[in-house]
Amino acid sequence: EDEDLPKGLRQLKLPPDKTSNSNKILQFQRNRTTRIKLDRKSLNFTPSCEFTGREAVSAVTRAQSQVCKQRIVNVTCLNQQGLLYPERIQSLCPHSPGFIDKPVSLGCFKDDKTLRILSGYYHVFKGNNSPERCAFLCLQSGYLYAGTEYSVECFCGMEKPSQLKRLPDSSCNMKCSGNPKYSCGGYLTINVFWTGIQKFKAQEARNTSIDGESEKPARIAYLLTVNGRASRQVKRLINILYHPSHLFYIHVDARQDYLYREMLEVEKSCKTNNIKVARGENLRHASIWGGASLLTTLLKSAQQMLAHHHHWDFLVNLSESDFPIKNNVQLTQFLSLNKGMNFVKSHGREVQRFITKQGLDKTFVECETRMWRIGDRKLPDGIQIDGGSDWVALSRDFVEYVANPNPDTLVTDLLKVFKYTLLPAESFFHTVLRNSKFCNTYIDNNLHVTNWKRKLGCKCQYKAVVDWCGCSPNDFKLEDFSRIRNTIDRNLFFARKFESIIDQRIIDRVEEWLYSENLNKTVNAKGYDAYWQSLYHAADLSPLTDDAQLTVSNSLARLIFHKLNVNYKDVRLLETTAYFKQNQFVGILILAEVTLQQQTVQQKRIESLVYPRHNFSTSREWLGKIQSLSVNTDYDQKEKTFRNLIGSIGPYSYPVLSYEFDTGITTPQNLSILWVDPYGRLAEVNYIQLEEMTLTGYVKPQFNEHLVVGTWHLFLVADSLLVAKMNFLVTPLAYWKNKKIDPEKAKEVNNASVDSYHITEEMNKKWSHLLNSVNFYERTIHMTDNEIKINSNLDQWIDKLVQKHYEIDKICNVNDTELKLQKCINTYWSSLSPDTKADINNLC
Ligand code: UDX
Numbered sequence: 001e002d003e004d005l006p007k008g009l010r011q012l013k014l015p016p017d018k019t020s021n022s023n024k025i026l027q028f029q030r031n032r033t034t035r036i037k038l039d040r041k042s043l044n045f046t047p048s049c050e051f052t053g054r055e056a057v058s059a060v061t062r063a064q065s066q067v068c069k070q071r072i073v074n075v076t077c078l079n080q081q082g083l084l085y086p087e088r089i090q091s092l093c094p095h096s097p098g099f100i101d102k103p104v105s106l107g108c109f110k111d112d113k114t115l116r117i118l119s120g121y122y123h124v125f126k127g128n129n130s131p132e133r134c135a136f137l138c139l140q141s142g143y144l145y146a147g148t149e150y151s152v153e154c155f156c157g158m159e160k161p162s163q164l165k166r167l168p169d170s171s172c173n174m175k176c177s178g179n180p181k182y183s184c185g186g187y188l189t190i191n192v193f194w195t196g197i198q199k200f201k202a203q204e205a206r207n208t209s210i211d212g213e214s215e216k217p218a219r220i221a222y223l224l225t226v227n228g229r230a231s232r233q234v235k236r237l238i239n240i241l242y243h244p245s246h247l248f249y250i251h252v253d254a255r256q257d258y259l260y261r262e263m264l265e266v267e268k269s270c271k272t273n274n275i276k277v278a279r280g281e282n283l284r285h286a287s288i289w290g291g292a293s294l295l296t297t298l299l300k301s302a303q304q305m306l307a308h309h310h311h312w313d314f315l316v317n318l319s320e321s322d323f324p325i326k327n328n329v330q331l332t333q334f335l336s337l338n339k340g341m342n343f344v345k346s347h348g349r350e351v352q353r354f355i356t357k358q359g360l361d362k363t364f365v366e367c368e369t370r371m372w373r374i375g376d377r378k379l380p381d382g383i384q385i386d387g388g389s390d391w392v393a394l395s396r397d398f399v400e401y402v403a404n405p406n407p408d409t410l411v412t413d414l415l416k417v418f419k420y421t422l423l424p425a426e427s428f429f430h431t432v433l434r435n436s437k438f439c440n441t442y443i444d445n446n447l448h449v450t451n452w453k454r455k456l457g458c459k460c461q462y463k464a465v466v467d468w469c470g471c472s473p474n475d476f477k478l479e480d481f482s483r484i485r486n487t488i489d490r491n492l493f494f495a496r497k498f499e500s501i502i503d504q505r506i507i508d509r510v511e512e513w514l515y516s517e518n519l520n521k522t523v524n525a526k527g528y529d530a531y532w533q534s535l536y537h538a539a540d541l542s543p544l545t546d547d548a549q550l551t552v553s554n555s556l557a558r559l560i561f562h563k564l565n566v567n568y569k570d571v572r573l574l575e576t577t578a579y580f581k582q583n584q585f586v587g588i589l590i591l592a593e594v595t596l597q598q599q600t601v602q603q604k605r606i607e608s609l610v611y612p613r614h615n616f617s618t619s620r621e622w623l624g625k626i627q628s629l630s631v632n633t634d635y636d637q638k639e640k641t642f643r644n645l646i647g648s649i650g651p652y653s654y655p656v657l658s659y660e661f662d663t664g665i666t667t668p669q670n671l672s673i674l675w676v677d678p679y680g681r682l683a684e685v686n687y688i689q690l691e692e693m694t695l696t697g698y699v700k701p702q703f704n705e706h707l708v709v710g711t712w713h714l715f716l717v718a719d720s721l722l723v724a725k726m727n728f729l730v731t732p733l734a735y736w737k738n739k740k741i742d743p744e745k746a747k748e749v750n751n752a753s754v755d756s757y758h759i760t761e762e763m764n765k766k767w768s769h770l771l772n773s774v775n776f777y778e779r780t781i782h783m784t785d786n787e788i789k790i791n792s793n794l795d796q797w798i799d800k801l802v803q804k805h806y807e808i809d810k811i812c813n814v815n816d817t818e819l820k821l822q823k824c825i826n827t828y829w830s831s832l833s834p835d836t837k838a839d840i841n842n843l844c
Helices: 054-062 066-080 133-142 172-176 197-207 232-242 257-269 293-307 327-335 349-356 394-400 409-418 428-435 478-488 505-512 515-525 548-565 743-750 762-772 785-789 791-805
Strands: 114-116 149-156 164-165 183-192 219-225 247-252 275-277 314-319 322-324 342-344 362-367 372-376 393-396 443-446 449-451 494-496 530-537 569-579 584-597 602-614 617-620 628-634 656-661 669-676 680-691 696-699 711-719 722-729 805-815
Touching: 054 066, 054 372, 054 791, 066 362, 066 372, 066 394, 219 232, 219 293, 219 327, 232 257, 232 322, 232 530, 247 257, 247 293, 247 548, 257 275, 257 530, 257 680, 293 314, 293 362, 314 394, 314 494, 322 505, 342 428, 342 505, 393 394, 394 428, 409 428, 449 478, 478 505, 494 569, 505 515, 548 584, 548 602, 548 805, 628 711, 628 722, 656 680, 669 762, 680 696, 680 762, 711 791, 722 791, 791 805
Parallel strands: 219 247, 219 314, 247 275, 342 443, 449 494
Antiparallel strands: 114 183, 149 164, 149 183, 314 393, 322 494, 342 393, 362 372, 530 569, 569 584, 584 602, 602 805, 617 722, 628 656, 656 696, 669 680, 669 711, 711 722
């Protein structure tokens, strides 16, 4: 499970032709045979070729801009004419087999657990260099020694790897002999029974030539490709990895304003100049998941890192969700003994299977921050395709070779192939390594442990960004610690993924373990058991904030000043932050200010801790049986949690109900879930059956696109008895695309009333007794159109609703002496209070 095998990707079904509106989440249809035609009238250019390929036509149709459509068309035409990249690429690996029926010279190689023959997957056994002989040579050379075992897997069949069949025994030669069309190959795996770094070192010491340079401790250049808003976790990562001899180069996704500003602060605080942030259009990319842009990012960043005056020996790339699982001394020691080697993790499966699963036999085009699938392709002959994980540790020599701005033909040709490849970073480096003169520096270990839980992580969650179903590893949790500890003897130095908002305790545990000598200092540091993650910052232009979130945050800012009886006119929301304590989400922090114009202009800035109210009750019989019930948006199926921490739902949101029942519940149990709108109308009914194994789960109601604003109600009914009820707010919007909404738009968005729901008469009748028994607030007050529409009234209306769903608790004072409030810096909860683990001020 912890291996970085192919992502178990499968093809995403393409939408039917009428789905030209790609703003919506695409509905991917099942019927593969539907034919779609290119609507030439929708193009303002003439396609350079005739094409009918279903995938390409679908991509052109779905793309929004003419620029993107044209790019897709051009690449499709070049692909059809076979002009995208050469048909054949010459491998430069001295012992590359090229063809499987030629005797090849085999190499031997070191790694922590397995030793593999270098020259690839298929080898002919006859001749001098049989795997057996290779193993013997390896033994003699000292890379292997007693306690080594090797196994040979045997294949037989036609020349193409996909046509080779694995044989149950090693009777390969016998079975194939006599038929000139058939050839035989073997795959050698050598299992080594030594473990532990010490042994590795002892072994290595014998093989390392002793010169001045190789004696120096290895210097690492970390390439951090980061995305999202977890700036404090990234700072914590830099804190734990930091050493003056290492270089840190940080690439922030071009769309992430907040994280970029935060990283610039990190760079500024480091006077020693070994933390650098990528700047400017040429060096910052919108590196979408699985996109060709991620490879561009890695290569461009590598060039910058090479140009940096700080010398380094290895490039190690990490993301915001990686964390070390060995300390800096251990990592440096290991790399010092392995200078010149390249650490990448291979899929470890049959190559053809990897190629199909990974979509390597498809052409993809990146534009409009999406990877469009445009059709099948034939990969070039003459080279070995390899891939696995895109987390790597590469030697300086290899980086100089592969990221050279004027690369040789092999790299140039492979770059052409990988420019149109999904998840290119997962195969490009492997393939270059395998086929270049560096082939004998390949080590099948990327130094990483990855927390794959494919049942949870493969939910096709990237379909909004790629025409493919991708998978993601899960976050580690405290209960996984023994798994991490068990890697103590293995050459594994990093793990992924970690997210403080999901589980910070595991990160704490790992850090305490790695640096136990600092335990007291670490654990007692200020803010240790707390975590803050930004949700909004007033300086953000990109990405756009959710309008419902902005509406609720602004409303809370007004309500806070109102509570303080401060006579204000304009309240300015500065920041919204999610606050966690003891590994639990506590609430939302609102940082805001007002400008008072009395004799002098005065600014008052405060921060407040706000709790979302859980307007939830259960019948007496069901007390304690429901552990949690919540309605929210952005449900993450992989981590089984909502990502929308403020819990704001707007008229265009897709609410989801998540539930967790107690194990003591009598099962099976049928439950009906009634969704009732603010006017008391039944909008949807869902049914769930609780079984022993399905006590937690989620339900997605099917609503019309536009939700009626106001307080909604949810009823849980078991055996026609109401067992629980809760309500949730669908907030009217005060913002549209992050700007103050204009009255016209406000009317359209906030005033809509849905004429009918997909509810039958019969259903309404069935549940009428329940619906009539509840006094619906919105039904009882008469709200005229004018009250809703106009701006200040709109704010009042929103504040009234928000007040019912959020509770303002603590307030602190940032800069004012008049307000009789605690200073924010002295609280334990404010985003301005000390947080040592993420404090980089005294780092360098
Ligand atoms: C999985 C694999 O583990 C990883 O090797 C592969 O690159 C993508 O799929 P996953 O957790 O799904 O990882 O991806 P994630 O770690 O979120 O993103 C991969 C890298 O791309 C990170 O460095 C991330 O910062 C970056 N990224 C992702 C962006 O820069 N922008 C985005 O919009 C998404």
